[in-house]
Amino acid sequence: MEATLEKSIELKLTAVQRLRTEIGKVIVGQQEVVDQLLICLLARGHALLEGVPGLGKTLLVKTLADGTELAFKRVQFTPDLMPGDILGTEILEEDHSTGKRFFKFQRGPIFTNILLADEINRTPPKTQAALLESMQETAVTVAGETMDLPKPYFVLATQNPIEQAGTYPLPEAQLDRFLLNIHIDYPQEAEEIAILRATTGSDGEQAQPCLDPTQLQEMQRLVRDIHISDDLYHYVARLVRATRPGAGGNSQLEAWIKWGAGPRAGQALLLAAKARAFLRRRLAVTRADIRALLLPVLRHRVLLSFHAQAEGVGMEQVLQELQKACPEPGRD
Structure with a gap:
């Protein structure tokens, strides 16, 4: 089963790499x-x-x-x-x-x-x-x-x-x-120079189609087959639940968060982590996938309190505290 999934991922990722190349013709960095x-x-x-x-x-x-x-x-x-x-x-x-x-x-x-x-x-x-x-x-x-x-x-x-x-x-x-x-x-300086070169000349690149709807839907089905361990299911549930007022266990989060994330946040985090693992040719989600996607998944789902805004506390700082309150599996 794993060998078949791995082979399928390898075949489909060729189209994804071509898509990256086409996007890179127009988008710098x-x-x-x-x-x-x-x-x-x-x-x-x-x-x-x-x-x-x-x-x-x-x-x-x-x-x-x-x-x-x-x-x-x-x-x-x-x-x-x-x-x-x-x-x-x-x-x-x-x-x-x-x-x-x-x-x-x-x-x-x-x-x-x-x-x-x-x-x-x-x-x-x-x-x-x-x-x-x-x-x-x-x-x-x-x-x-x-x-x-x-x-x-x-x-x-x-x-x-x-x-x-x-x-x-x-x-x-x-x-x-x-x-x-x-x-x-904002882009880095080298990227900005490349943007200026690419956009002020006479010729402009355009991405060419390299991925059809059938291929994409096959990839979406493969992503659902990426494995997640029980430890990570429990970890994601703890992270999401810890954002909710009244969850207890961390007074700092209680002071900073007015309204927490619902169950859809956990679903989004797991599905996005599966897709990230797929892009990196892995058959299972890792803690690194969860860490990388925690901010883009939660920053629009957690409402900060007036106290946090008054102190200039942003979502990055809140999520750092969240990760302290919910240690990753396998760590003390």
């Missing part, structure tokens, strides 16, 4: 960010990308889509965007042969494989909520009829963390449906 996006694809999860303007969030998602044969749609979220602009609307049409009128549903951009929700926090909650059913059920309900979306289906959303005037913060229920919250930071 940002290897960890690219890794986390690939983890979302392999774990069937959605991603929320945060970063200041000009760091290439939109370009990264478009390049990822270009490197696959998945259908891609982009929606620019604005204050006047309505749910029908995303889901679609019913249009009154006339049959010219009979003269009869009837309603025909015109599908919106949500009917795709990859939906880029650009600046998702710039639209009101009513429109943001239009994505909730699609993110959870891979389906939408319009005029009482439920319609399945194409599979695989991903929402890759972007938002600017600094310009908050005129924005509508995402509700906790929607944040929880993003597998990872991916932060994009």
